[in-house]
C-alpha cells in the first residue's frame with residue numbers, strides 16, 4: 095500500500111510540476127507579447143523573459159501563494175529593479191548654488207516643451223528658474239521657447255542666430271547675475287547618425303559643464319531607442335530621462351530600453367502639451383501601463 | 387518531405403522577432419508570419435540541409451508577402467495630380483497635413499512647397515496650427531526661405547477659418563496649391579480629432595496626407611488606424627528615415643490603411659525629400 099501511495103504521490107507532484115511549468119511558460123509568453131507591443135527592445139525582452147522564467151520555475155512560492163502569483167511578483171520585481179526601484183525620483187537640487195540641466199534628444203521628441211514644463215515644475219517648488227535657447231537651427235525655436243517662458247513666468251535667454259556654445263555661456267553668466275539657481279538649457283534635435291550635431295552636443299556639454307544631461311525620449315520611440323540612447327550616452331553621459339507624450343496610446347517601452355542600455359533613470363513624464371502637464375516618474379504606475 | 391507546422395514554428399518565431407526588431411507592429415508581424423506560413427506549408431524540401439533550405443524559403447516568402455502588402459496601395463504621382471487639377475479647375479489643389487506631435491509635418495510642408503515650386507507650381511501655405519508656441523513663426527520662416535506666401539491668423543484663432551481663408555485667397559489669386567499645416571495631436575484626444583474633422587470638412591482637400599515618424603514603434607499602427615477612421619488618409623509621408631530607422635512603421639501603416647507612401651523625409655533640409663519605392667523598404671526590412 096505504501097508503494098502505491100508513494101507512486102501516487104510522485105505522480106501528483108510530477109503532474110503539479112508539469113502544470114506549474116505550463117502556467118509559468120504561458121505567463122512568460124504573454125509577458126513577451128505585452129512588452130514587445132509596448133516597444134521594449136527585443137533583446138531585452140528575450141533576456142528578461144529568460145531570467146523571469148528561470149526564477150519562476152526555481153524559486154519556491156511563499157506559503158499560501160501559487161506559482162502563478164510568484165511569477166507575477168517576479169515580473170513586477172524584475173521590471174521595477176530595471177527602472178531603479180519603486181521610489182519616486184528625488185529632484186531636490188540645491189537652492190544656494192546654480193544647477194544647470196541640459197536637455198538633449200532626437201528631433202521632435204519634446205525637448206522645448208519639456209524644458210518649459212521643468213521650468214514650471216521647479217518654479218512651483220520655489221526655485222529661481224532660467225531657460226536658455228541653445229537651438230539656433232530649427233526655425234522658430236527661439237520664439238517657441240520665449241513664448242513658453244513668458245507663459246510660465248521665468249527668466250529667458252536667447253540670441254537668435256548665435257551659435258549654441260556662445261548663447262549658453264552668455265546665458266549662464268546673465269543668469270548668475272540674476273541669482274537664478276536652476277538653469278534649463280534647450281538644445282536642437284539630433285540623432286546618432288548626424289556626426290556634426292553629435293560633435294556640437296559634446297562641445298556644448300564640455301563648455302557649459304551641466305550638472306545633469308537629461309535625454310527627452312518620445313513614448314512612441316520604437317526599437318531604435320536603445321541604440322540612440324547609447325549613442326547619446328557615449329557622447330555626453332546621461333544623468334536622467336524625461337519620458338514625453340505618455341498621454342497618447344504608446345506605452346513607453348523605448349524608455350525602458352534606454353534605461354537598461356545607459357543606466358540613466360527616468361525622472362519625469364510628459365502627460366500633455368501644456369506646460370503644467372508634467373509629473374514625477376512613478377515606477378509602479380509605469381510598469382502596470384507597460385504590461386497593458 | 388513536406389514542411390509541417392512543427393518545422394516552421396522556430397523559423398516563424400525568429401521571423402516575427404526580426405520584423406519586430408525592424409519596428410513592424412506586433413499584430414502586423416504576426417499577420418505576415420501567418421501569410422508566410424500559408425505560402426510554405428506543404429512545400430517540399432530535401433531531407434539534408436533542411437534548416438538552411440527552410441530559412442531561405444522563409445526569406446523568399448517574407449519578401450513576397452511584404453511586396454504583396456505594399457502593392458495593395460495604388461501609387462500617387464503628386465505632380466500629375468496637381469497638373470490635372472490646374473487644367474480642369476479654377477480651384478487650388480488643397481493638401482491637409484495631419485499627424486501626431488513632432489513627426490515633421492511643418493518641415494515636410496516646407497519641403498513639398500519647395501518641390502512643387504521647383505516644378506513650376508505656385509504654392510500658398512496655411513498655418514492652421516494656432517495652438518503651439520512658435521508655430522506661426524516657424525512656418526513663416528520656412529515660407530520666407532522657400533519663397534512662398536503664408537496665410538496665418540493669431541494664436542488661438544479657429545484653425546478651420548485659417549484654412550478657409552487661405553483657400554479663398556488662393557482661388558482669388560490663381561495660386562495652384564494650398565498646403566495646410568495642422569497642429570500635432572494624439573489620436574486618442576477626442577476633442578482634437580473633432581477639431582481636425584472640422585478643418586478637413588471646411589478645406590475639402592484633394593489630399594489628406596498623414597505624416598508619420600519612422601522611429602515610431604507599435605504606435606504607428608494605432609495612429610494610422612485612428613487618423614484614417616477620423617478623417618480619411620489619402621497618402622503618407624514617413625519622416626526621419628535618416629535616423630537609422632529600419633522602416634517597419636511603413637509596413638504597419640500600409641497594413642493598417644493600404645494607402646500609398648508618397649515621400650520619405652531623410653533629413654532636415656529642403657532637399658531631404660525622396661520618393662518612396664517598395665524595393666527600398668523591403669530591402670531595408672530584410673536587412
Ligand SMILES: Nc1nc2c(ncn2[C@@H]2O[C@H](COP(=O)(O)OP(=O)(O)OP(=O)(O)O)[C@@H](O)[C@H]2O)c(=O)[nH]1
Nearest residue numbers: 201202203204205206207283339364365366487488
Ligand atoms: N501630447 C503631448 N504632446 C507633447 C508632449 N511633449 C511635447 N509635446 C508636443 O510634441 C511636439 C514637439 O515638441 P517640441 O518641444 O517642439 O519638440 P523638440 O524636441 O523641441 O523638437 P526639436 O527641437 O525640433 O527637436 C509639440 O507639438 C509639443 O507640443 C507631451 O507630453 N504630450
Ligand SMILES: Nc1nc2c(ncn2[C@@H]2O[C@H](COP(=O)(O)OP(=O)(O)OP(=O)(O)O)[C@@H](O)[C@H]2O)c(=O)[nH]1
Nearest residue numbers: 201202487488489490491492493570626651652653
Ligand atoms: N532628421 C530628420 N529630422 C526631421 C525630418 N523631418 C522633420 N525633422 C525634424 O523634426 C523636428 C520636428 O519637425 P516639425 O516639422 O516641427 O514637426 P511637426 O510635426 O510639425 O511638429 P508639431 O507641429 O509640433 O506636431 C524638427 O527638428 C525637424 O527639423 C527628417 O526627415 N529627418
Ligand SMILES: [Mg+2]
Nearest residue numbers: 205206229235
Ligand atoms: Mg525644440
Ligand SMILES: [Mg+2]
Nearest residue numbers: 491492515570
Ligand atoms: Mg508643426
